[in-house]
Amino acid sequence: MTLTSAEPPEAALLQLRGARLIESATSNRELAAAQALVDEETILSHRSVYGALGLLELPSEATVRWEGLTGRVYTLGLDHEERVFLGLTLSMLGIGNTPLSAVSDLGERRLPIILRAITQLARNDTLTGDRRI
Template sequence: MTTKPALCDGPWMATSAPSSHPTDAESDSPPLGQLLVRSAVGLRDRTAVQALVEEELLLARDHVRKALVTQQDGITACRWEGMAGHLYTLGLDEGERAFLGLMLSIVGVQQSHLAAVEYLDERRLKIVLQAMIRLAGNDQIAIGTRM
């Protein structure tokens, strides 16, 4: 089951990756998504991290977490450069790879063509569009279903 606790510093929401049996120490610590958002430095990193946390499914995969998440000096953070090197070796489908490629592009460690959105499902497309709006510094544009 996934929870979505609100963060104290703005409109960002964090989501935890599902874990099998949390230990007592793990149950006292914040969810992984919240740790990653807190450690994000700068707008680009924070935007990409938040989109990844909102997407949920990729961060829930062990092999993606191992390629992306690092802990150093007690800080859990995304290591985007490491993900760029593993993007094509993780066994991801086109949509998953396109989503991560666009996040890498937001952070600035890799270039991805916007045409990659053709491989995104509706849910991931919405997340990417919201990330682009956040990156532009605009919170007035709503993304939703057309009437």
Template sequence: MTTGETMMPDAGFRELCEQLVRTATSPLDRAAVQALVEERTILEVAAVRHALIVDSEHGPTAHFEGLSGWQHTLGFDEEQRSFLGLVLSMVGIGLTTVASVQDLDERRLPIILRAILRLAGNDTIAVGTRM
């Protein structure tokens, strides 16, 4: 666990995640939120939720600009920083290159690949293990 990380109860976390996906204001935001939801460990950090989530008239909403300034101060390991950098780049924040996918493990890489497919509007290409 990273510094400042607090585990939310599963039911509360699922409800928050559903709300964030529902209130995403654009396909870019939705793909980024879904990636964070799938990855989970980054969104479970209280400081991330504090920086990312704002109250809107529709309830809690992801505001990625609030998170951008904090990404290097959250105590994440290299893989988490790379993942977060890629997610932020989906919404046009930062200068993370696609080459940073080489820092991702077998769990996080498919999450990013599915997010890229969502950005492209493609729901026909499957991401998984090749036989």
């Protein structure tokens, strides 16, 4: 995601929150989950989500509270597909309990994002989420 001067301030804040989320990753799991949320864009734009993650204040160095989302997935104002995506993302961190079969509820836009995150989590750069298997 790149920001141009024509984009509204909300886009700049989304980009900054995404950057803080990625910069805060301390493990491959966190990096894969953070990158998935940044690539997905809409979930991270919900105030309830970035608030639960601890990204309201946007300090220069963020400490992301992934566990802030645990148990709150149904109270964040997300639609079904967003909840499934977030659940799968949290499962990559080991703090969620969404079965992998939930990918059948993802649309064409979100499925490749999750597949890329899974290959990143597996540290396998020979597969891509864009290739049909």
